[in-house]
Amino acid sequence: MNNLDDFLKEAATVAVAGHIRPDGDCVGSCLATYNYIKTYYPNVRVDLYLQEIPNIFKFMARSEEIIHDTSTDRVYDLFLSLDCGDTGRLGGAAAIFDRAEKTVCVDHHISNQSFADENYVFPDASSTSELIYELLPKERLTKEIAACIYTGIVHDTGVFQYACTSPKTMEAAGTLMGLGIDYTRIVEETFYTKTYAQNQIMACALLKSRLHLDGRCISSVITAEDMRRYGVLPKHLDGIVNQLRITRGVEAAIFLYEEENGDFKVSMRSKPPVNVSEIAVKFGGGGHIRAAGCSVAGNADAIVETIVKEVEERL
DSSP: OSSHHHHHOOOSSSEEEOOOSOOHHHHHHHHHHHHHHHHTTTSEEEEEOOOOOOOOTTTTTTTTBOOOOOOOOOOSSSSESOOOGGGGGGGGGGGHHHSSSSEEEEEOOTTTTSSSSSEEEOOEEEEEHHHHHHHGGGGGOOOHHHHHHHHHHHHHHHHTTSTTHHHHHHHHHHHHHHHOOHHHHHHHIIIIOOOOHHHHHHHHHHHHHHHGGTTEEEEEOHHHHHOOOTTTTTGGTHHHHHHHHHSSTOOOEEEEEOOOTEEEEEEEEOOOOHHHHHHHHHTTEOOOEEEEEEESSSHHHHHHHHHHHHHHHHO
């Protein structure tokens, strides 16, 4: 698989979808692909299925055309799964995936199951957005498509600070910047700017944090009551686990927040030698070596204790 055009030129109907609780890379890669098809394949019917996206990403072209309702019985010629490691992470779009005539997966999660007919999976890539950049002809990159790809790269590299950032990543970013995107605004408004409530819940998480393993591991738990108190939703908790990770001496960070059903969403970040993807997979999740997650039922303290033991084994 060298480019998306080989698949698009044979399809009359295309569905594009990413993982549940879409983040910057998921939204960026999906909207980049959607805009590309809408621009260069006007005769193709293309639909983009995603759960509700954070408001900070709604500046991207055609974000208002995202479909949230997946209860269609439509059968597509081609289904493009982006930034998703398995069909379970597709949420309601999994049923659409199963009915499609041809399926393609583009992803960079090391836990990816290669579940599609064609799989373009490179765990060493900084982001799925960078992979989409590789699969699109450079002469066809518009300013709108470039802004989507750049946003995705920025969010999955932590503004180019994570170890997944490579010379290829920086070269791609340079090319995208050269197309006239407002890259400083993208970084400032989608990555750094936080609401007052977000700053408050961040402070709450830091105050509630605990150190483990002689300071080499840190954890924090945000309950449903905490979120109600500060008037925030799960999508407003982005950045907390990364803030925990940069604590001096910490090699692994564990962040839990309570979901509507009482389970806990677990996000983990690490430095060498801890592979948090291995830990996440044990609990039915997945992700990257240094960034992974899962959902776990049970008592929050017991969940933290179990994961800390897993971290200790790897340290």
